[in-house]
Amino acid sequence: YAGLIAIVGRPNVGKSTLLNALLGQKISITSKKPQTTRHRILGILTEENRQAVLVDTPGLHTEEKRAINRLMNRAASSSIAEVELIMFLVEGTHWTQDDELVLSKVRQSGTPCILVVNKTDNIPDKDELLPHLQKLGAMHDFRDIVPICATKGHGVDTIRQLCLTSL
Numbered sequence: 806y807a808g809l810i811a812i813v814g815r816p817n818v819g820k821s822t823l824l825n826a827l828l829g830q831k832i833s834i835t836s837k838k839p840q841t842t843r844h845r846i847l848g849i850l851t852e853e854n855r856q857a858v859l860v861d862t863p864g865l866h867t868e869e870k871r872a873i874n875r876l877m878n879r880a881a882s883s884s885i886a887e888v889e890l891i892m893f894l895v896e897g898t899h900w901t902q903d904d905e906l907v908l909s910k911v912r913q914s915g916t917p918c919i920l921v922v923n924k925t926d927n928i929p930d931k932d933e934l935l936p937h938l939q940k941l942g943a944m945h946d947f948r949d950i951v952p953i954c955a956t957k958g959h960g961v962d963t964i965r966q967l968c969l970t971s972l
């Protein structure tokens with residue numbers, strides 16, 4: 806049995822970086838430039854008799870003027886509707902209108918969702934993290950809230966275990 810998990814979030818939060826860290830492979834292109842991921846990229850996590858298929862998605866965003874943006878939003882939205890578990894990535898430091906859009910799609914889907922707070926290395930004062938997590942946690946009934954730093958690999962093992970055990 807292989808469960809399907811989508812990694813969603815606005816552009817540039819680190820979705821592809823997280824997928825690569827989870828797999829230990831550079832399967833998905835990462836970039837400082839937003840919208841590098843234009844299609845859904847699949848990766849497979851396997852452990853004994855459990856398997857999770859991870860779907861990296863283009864970032865969801867509110868700017869839909871260009872056709873390519875509409876296409877990417879559609880690819881990300883249909884992933885949210887198809888999976889059994891959502892990994893919703895946000896940044897540790899700020900919440901934007903695009904995050905709000907992703908949250909509304911998560912709510913609409915009714916799919917169980919784990920909130921992953923990435924780029925914790927950008928939070929200068931670690932005392933700020935807990936109140937921030939509590940504020941995010943109050944917005945939705947998340948399965949779990951996990952702070953990580955995808956580039957340094959902090960929290961990545963926790964996410965891998967959650968992927969394999971939450972299905």
Ligand code: GDP
Binds near residue numbers: 819821954
């Ligand atoms: P995506 O658009 O959500 O797939 O984002 P990417 O994975 O392409 O990452 C966007 C940028 O954020 C890249 O420059 C990454 O190196 C950077 N990034 C990803 N994770 C972290 C992190 O934990 N800390 C910091 N400081 N940068 C990160």
Ligand code: MG
Binds near residue numbers: 820821833835
């Ligand atoms: Mg990407």
